[in-house]
Amino acid sequence: MCLICPSWPGSAYRVREQRRAIPMAIYHLTAKWHTRSKNKKLRALRAYAYRAGARVIDPLNSRVYNSTNKKEVVFCETLLPPGAPEWMRDPIELWGRAVEGGERRSDSVLFAEWVGALPNELDIEACKAIASAFVNDLVVEGMVISWALHDKPGNRHFHAMATTRHIKGEQFGVKNHRWRQLALLYKTRERFAQHINEALEKAGFPQRVTHKSYADLGIDREPTKHVGPEYSGKQDTPYQAKREDRMRHNRRVKTVYQQRSKRRRAEARPSLVAGVQAGKLMTALRDQLDDSREASAAPLTPSMSADAVAAHEYMHTEEPGADEIFLAMGRVRAGLGRQWNWPTLAAQYKRLDKKSGGDVLDTLLVKDLIWVASRSPEQISEFGKLVPRSRMANIATAARAWAHSSQPEVLHLIDSMVAGAAAASPNDSDKQAMPASGASPExxxxxxxxxxxxxxxxxxxxxxxxxxxxxxxxxxxxxxxxxxxxxxxxxxxxxxxxxxxxxxxxxxxxxxxxxxxxxxxxxxxxxxxxxxxxxxxxxxxxxxxxxxxxxxxxxxxxxxxxxxxxxxxxxxxxxxxxxxxLSDWQLADYPIRCIAMKAMGKEYLWSEFQRDIQRHAQHHSGWQTAWWQEKQVTLQGRELAAFRKHLPAWFGLPRPQQYSLAAHDPNPSMSMTRDLRGPKAATPEPSQSEAVGCIYPAHLTTEHQPDPWHVHPAARDNGAAPGATA
Incomplete structure (x- = not known):
């Protein structure tokens, strides 16, 4: 059994609330073969009466099987394959005489049964359509099937009883052993999942189910086992022992994966926080291409609110080292899983006593240590690992003074933190051995x-x-x-x-x-x-x-x-x-330019690359093509020859304009200069597929190959980089 959960929108709390409110589709399909060897009291007609919720009389022994008290049965019918006689549509004749009376052996398999769970999200008519479509798939194989739909609260399912023999004329023939092979089982499981997913999609639900196991899906997880009802007519000890064993197994699996989930969430939290911040930074810096911003200006946190921007400006006005304080405190706060931003820093800074003249970072760290010691003492050792060791003595002294006057019971926590930090730092003898000038020990x-x-x-x-x-x-x-x-x-x-x-x-x-x-x-x-x-x-x-x-x-x-x-x-x-x-394939032009410039003995810097992009942004052929064309026009001699050895694969030289014999040359001086600068041998004009072969597959036609270096006006208006494609 496997479950694929939908992608719920919103926060984790909202996800949990929605999952409680809306039941989720779970895949469950079981195939059983009922035999007398395992149940000596097995009767096919009694099994039919129980599943159909009907009252029938056994024609072989005149017993009455009454299951009309099963109110959850909402639909029941018997389906025949093409060519089957009509008498098989009567359940009493089918299961009472033909099946029960036709199987003589004491270990005979009387009938096969398919039990499948139906989605609680759908209405009863949609569930009936799913079960009917699945049963028809089995009927096509040649089975005679009696199936019933049960509508229990929270457990909507169906039962399908199937015959096990071929139909030969007006009677049953030999056993069909192909129906018990795994190939048919895999096929029916896949078809049942398809019927459910089609119904969910048609109803507009995002949930989907799959018949595949965790191993087939590549999920490293141990599946649980089906427990079954507490009482199902079996009071024997082996059944209860098997049920208890499966329950223990499921409890163990649940505990293991709950612990693994907690551990993975704890390990992934720093990366997730960093990823979110990086994504916000990328969004904020996409259209900041001009180099007019001062290099020493501290960048603002992306996606800042008005309060955050005001706090950022206030801190840089009041405290020159605001960036260092923000980074140091952010490292401690992130390690403890606490929130940290510019408004929080500004609020704490305003509450400080500026007249004392103490170090601002030390004072803020002392306040955080007091908070941890009084409200989250289990994190005191982690706090000691995050604080710079050079500040540990001052912080511990101030925290001890507070503890003596306010909470003496936390003194041992502060002492243990200092001891742990001292154990990880060089010992006192090493510190004393260091020269007074601050030089490193020998x-x-x-x-x-x-x-x-x-x-x-x-x-x-x-x-x-x-x-x-x-x-x-x-x-x-x-x-x-x-x-x-x-x-x-x-x-x-x-x-x-x-x-x-x-x-x-x-x-x-x-x-x-x-x-x-x-x-x-x-x-x-x-x-x-x-x-x-x-x-x-x-x-x-x-x-x-x-x-x-x-x-x-x-x-x-x-x-x-x-x-x-x-x-x-x-x-x-x-x-x-x-x-x-820029995108990755646009950035790939920079190392090619560096190699080409290095061949001439020159260096090509990022600042030059940025200026060239801005300079050629409006060129009709794109900023990349324009730069390579410009260099070939301005360079001469050996530099031009060395430069041309490193032209990119997509760049093709245009064929010089040709004039027919006795045709007028409108500008002979330019033609002569072009011929002198051009190569000795005529350079063949590359095809369009060769010009952009590194970007577009060769099997695409020219109608499907856009100009890769064209600057789309809409992209430029939206703040994209010069040369970015739409």
Whole structure:
């Protein structure tokens, strides 16, 4: 049994309320073969009377089977395949004489039965149509079927009793064993699901069912087992034991997947929050392509309300370091699952005592610690992990003073938090061993020797190498040890290219730290760049610029970009603007341009790419084609030859205009210049399919191939990037 839930709109609370109010379609279809070997008292006519809710007299033993008290039976009929005699339409003759009297063996299979659940969302007529269509599928196979529709509250279903023998003339013939094969079972299950889905779609319901198992659907989940009624005429101990075993199994499966669901929701929450924020940022930055915005201006949170914008402006007016405070507090709040935005920061900032002159971030962290200790003490250890260790002493001192005067019972929680943070930080002896000037402690080079053994031939100054790695790691509050360096070296050795000297080895070892700071510790990025050697700083500034250019712009983006020079900040801003506005296949033109310009010994920057897009936005052939054409007109000699070697595949040179013999040339000087600049051999004009073959499949006709570089006026009016297609 498998269930596919509909996509309910609205919040989680509304979803739960709607699911309680509207029953959901559940697929259930069971095929049974009733045999005397399992039930010595089995009578086909009595089974028919029970399912049809009728009163009949058995012609073989004159017994009366009365099931008229079953009020849920709303419809009953017997269907015959083509060519069957009419006497089989009489249930007494069919099940009482032909089936019951014709089966002589003590282990005979008297009849087959199909039991299927019907959707409670539909009315009784629609359910009757579903059951009738399914029964007709079985009749086509050659079965004689008596079926009944039961309308129990919350359990609408049908029973279909089917014969097991071929029809030969006016009587039944041999057994049809094909009807018991799995192929027919799979076919009927699929047809039943199709009938239900067609009825749900016709009635306008979004629910759908499927006959496939979890394994067929690729779902890693263990199915539950059908328990059955508590009392069904079977008082024997084996039936009750089997039922209890299935109930235990279902309880275990339910508990396991409830725990898994809670764990997955907890793990997915940070990613979901980040994804929502990233989506909002993308929406807010799509039409911000112009480079007039100052690189140092902190970007606003996307989709801001009027209150949020006012709070953002107020904080940047009152507090110069508002971005750093917002990021640090946001990290703590997000880790605790609490809401954080600019209005919340502004409200807390207004309630602070400005006359005391204390650090604003420390004061806000103390207020959060007091809230956690008094209202959510189980999160106190997590709070200690999220707070910067450099601020832990001041925060703990202020929190202890509050606890002494207000809630002494939470003192042990604050002490345990400080102890946990101290256990994760360097011990006091290490701190005392550090020189007073703030320099790093002397590393134990013997402990690092084993880590560098595979690449020891590259190292000329072990002290400088290890010291730089420790300084960079300490600047972003990360641990560094011989084991960590050994893992990094093993990853280097597993790659295709190895470092050739100590400088390249140092770059490879600390690149990950710089990238981590650019993405996760933006307020520490300037310290990390200051920790690298001066001759390596320009290299890592380029690394940071490439990372920030591809990252989602948020409040930390501006903080991180301030660690770069002004020109690098402009490049980061230009790359962000272009990436937000262009599609992937439009961005693919940038690396091709870089290669073509590099072949001439020139560099092509993101800011130039942005300016060229704006400059050629109104060109009739599109901004990409216009740039390649312009370069071929302005370049000459060797530069033109080198440039033409890297033309994109979609770009085709136009064929020069030809004049017939003795025809008048209206501009001979331009024709001569064009011939001198043109190639020696005539360049064949590529077909339209070749010009855009990298975008559109070759099997499409020219009527279905739009111009990929055309700027649609509607797209430009809606704020799309220059060159974006409609």
């Amino acid at each position: 590393p134990d080079f013997l402990s690092y020797a084993d880590a560098f053994t595979p690449l020891a031939y590259l190292i000329t100054d072990m002290a400088a190498l290890v010291g730089t790695c420790q300084q960079v790691a300490r600047s972003i509050e990360k641990k560094i040890s011989p084991d960590i360096l050994a893992k990094r070296i093993n990853r280097l050795l597993a790659g295709d290219t190895w470092p050739a000297n100590q400088a390249q080895l140092l770059d490879a070892l600390i690149t990950g730290e710089i990238v981590f700071a650019a993405k996760r510790r933006q307020h520490k990025l300037a310290d990390a760049l200051n920790a690298v050697p001066p001759d390596h700083r320009s290299h890592f500034e380029h690394v940071v610029a490439s990372v920030l250019g591809a990252c989602v712009v948020d409040a930390g983006h501006a903080v991180a970009s301030r660690a770069l020079p002004a020109q690098a900040q402009m490049e980061v801003q230009a790359e962000c603007n272009v990436r937000m506005a």
